[in-house]
């Protein structure tokens with residue numbers, strides 16, 4: 150085992166501070182990674198603060214990891230020392246159940262092993278994430294990063310990117326489709342970029358008129374202010390797909406009125422109760438409400454390759470590790486365009 154520096158929270162009320170954690174000795178299929186950048190996801194904050202229950206302490210968050218390969222096990226074939234690689238939201242799964250066999254490890258019947266706060270099969274206890282100097286991960290869960298992209302801005306693709314790419318891909322969004330992205334934050338800004346690159350006519354749907362200019366810069370063709378009932382009526386029954394990234398429970402009925410017959414709205418943001426759905430909103434037009442969770446490893450690699458081809462990265466603000474607690478407050482206030490990324494060199498110094 151090796152001891153490395155990390156940033157962790159001792160309990161749900163504590164600030165994050167520097168701690169020491171253990172990383173396992175590399176196994177034949179493992180890759181040891183020197184972490185260079187780590188994105189800050191809203192889930193990190195929910196886990197630190199135990200908003201969803203079941204958090205295990207100390208919590209060392211971080212599942213948008215970019216780094217350089219330091220060492221590989223003797224059975225690792227497609228990754229070399231020195232490669233730039235990524236690790237996202239999971240570091241293991243059973244690999245034998247139906248979802249795992251179908252490249253849907255995020256829905257593993259045994260439960261995927263989260264990059265942090267998952268069950269550590271090797272050392273016991275729970276897994277520690279990317280707010281740390283190094284990580285050891287089975288090569289199956291290590292992603293290749295396209296060389297033409299800025300590494301620091303690739304980090305958020307590992308969670309915010311795949312979370313929005315996967316539903317657009319699954320529901321086959323393509324050229325000429327009218328796609329609405331609801332909510333402009335870490336997820337929404339990636340949703341606009343992907344839908345635009347897939348050739349869709351993209352409409353940013355928001356409650357804040359102040360976000361219009363930025364939405365267009367990111368690739369939206371139109372902006373629809375959801376509080377403007379006349380504008381909402383004009384767009385009624387016209388959308389092929391809606392990606393709903395709003396992170397909290399809300400009333401989805403007004404959005405359902407925007408869908409065409411048989412069209413789907415996919416939820417990716419709110420992991421909490423939504424306001425009641427009126428049966429008529431679904432019955433009138435045979436409409437669908439669905440959900441989606443990150444993506445499997447194969448699809449995450451496809452997403453990264455798509456980003457390489459289309460030159461897509463996240464819009465980021467770089468921070469030093471020791472400013473993480475202030476950064477959390479800003480994430481909670483929605484005050485970041487659009488993702489914080491930690492320069493992990495600041496933890497080593």
Ligand SMILES: [Zn+2]
Pocket residue numbers: 190191192193212238308309
């Ligand atoms: Zn995340």
Ligand SMILES: [Zn+2]
Pocket residue numbers: 242243244245246247248249254256257258259260
């Ligand atoms: Zn499985």
